[in-house]
Amino acid sequence: MSIFVDENTKVVYQGLTGSQGRFYGLRNRDYGTQVVAGTNPKKAGEDVDGIPVYATVADAVAATGATASCIFIPAPGVKSAVMEAAEGGVKFIVVITEGVPAQDEAWFYNKVTDDFPDVRILGPNCPGIISPGKANIGITSGDIALAPQPGKPAVGIVSRSGTLTYQALYELKLQGIGVTTCVGIGGDPVPGTSFIDCLEAFEADDDTKAVMMIGEIGGSAEEQAAEFIAGKMTKPVSSYVAGVTAPPGKKMGHAGAIVSGGKGTAAAKMDALRAAGVKVGQNPTEAGELMVEIVESL
């Protein structure tokens, strides 16, 4: 099994006609993802390499039965694109776009949660989600991910950082460890899907035997995750937290990655995770090695 997306997920790409949307939409289709539609209010009736384009998500859902959307719309249009997707009837909305204003994400996260409680948002500012061998929605390179191997335990990955997610996938692949699903939750202040949402789903997924979690400085998401792991998780977890030596008050690339007022430090996060029984690596490679140990002991 996998979490959130699989081979049956039908995806509509909002922004498929743009350069980024087209590039990744076609790549995702090549991977085997069911890319069923694109949207563009001015290009309804056209197609992108055979993928039909509709005016709205609602039209695309009506015509194709799309269940998920992937947003490649520039930041100013993301707020209305997310609402269009939720109102249009998809249940899973992946927002790749970076640079979305925090007030917008706070608004649409709560609006969707209030009015469409069965809809999940992933992102913004995230690499997307891949269930290797089944579906790849977003910008992750499919060939660095290994699908679950017969007779061997598979693991799940959840990460706040893009490149470190790829690093994690790749290291596990080199070790021959398959991945059920790898979720990039993104580095923004209001992520639609949190560590806990993913940990909960991995805990419930029979095929996922262990979880690798990659955090970074800022906020308290890792501490909350540690609390969840200590109280509610039976599966082993390995982890790495980036930004041990980040200076206070400076945003480290991601809008959410900032140590402020002594809060959100990597050291505090690693301590909380260790206290919850998580094996914490000092760098991504070490976290990968710890995962190898975990898998070998299963």
Add this chain to the structure above:
Amino acid sequence: MDLFEYQGKQFFGSFGIAVSPGEVADTVDDAVAAADRLGYPVVVKAQVQVGGRGKAGGVKLAADTDEARTHAGDILGLDIKGHVVKRLWIEKASDIAEEYYASFTLDRAAKKHLGMLSAQGGVEIETVAESDPDAIAKIWIDPAKGLDDATLRDWVTAAKLNPQATEGAVELLGKLYTAFVDGDADLCEVNPLILTPEGRVHALDAKVTLDDNARFRHDWDEYEATQTRDEREEAAHAKGLQYVGLDGEVGVIANGAGLAMSTVDIVNQVGGSPANFLDIGGGANAEVMAGALEVINNDPKVKAIFINIFGGITKGEEVANGIVTALGRVQIDSPIVIRLDGTNAEQGREILSRHESETLISRPTMLDAARTVVELAKR
């Protein structure tokens, strides 16, 4: 982006929030002229983005022209915790009956707006939170629903302000919330929020942080112009690179914020000291790489450079070719250690190996590369 107090007050003013009248001055003569226009007594306030300026002598009351001249002269050029005062805010002095605290920010854990109001103002809110947490009335607001009048009133009541302040506080806080949301602020803080003996409520200070991501829908040019950035950060910013200046000797270039942070970490871990955090983004083409190398090369402290790239979508051979092309364009003074991993890393390393020398070294893992670059930097 953090605003100076005077900018915060202009920002508040644009949302109809009551602030004390005042003027900006960059010279002693301008300060005196402003004070004369405003009428005495005035407060002469240093404009610096650091706390504790009052204790450092950066805020003084002037009863007349002579005092205004003396204080302006003393405060201009004053060094407050490393921030030299270049600008003053001359403000008409207010009679204060009581001092309160008010703020709006985003509670990331709750994913809601958080409002904090306290009858204990004028001191650091962290201190109040520790000594008397019950003295802070908090409300969590659903950003999709906003703040209605009844909730606002209940909140003000819960904070136990002087009943005389209720109406004024309700009005001001409603506007402050609008400023926070519509103004795209990450933080709007008023400390102190004051009640005057005549029963008026207004903002005596303004601490505002704006969300850089919302720049596209605002005219923030004036605020931008006064931002003080490290020169290296300025140069990197102009090239569209994510750069944070640090104090060490190892220049760091990586693709992706997480990997860049991780690179800074690992350099520290093996006993080195990074000169910067630099994220060139997901790809790693020659153009971007050349720009990044120029920025690093212009930092005189840099003794060695660590290029850490994970090829995902950008394949290893493309990354390697990008690096080689960039090195052809930029004359680099320091030795470079490259760690290239990910898709087609082998092919990439093969390309790099043809160009390897004492000053261009390729290492297969992050740890190996970090050790090598730190050793080179110490030579």
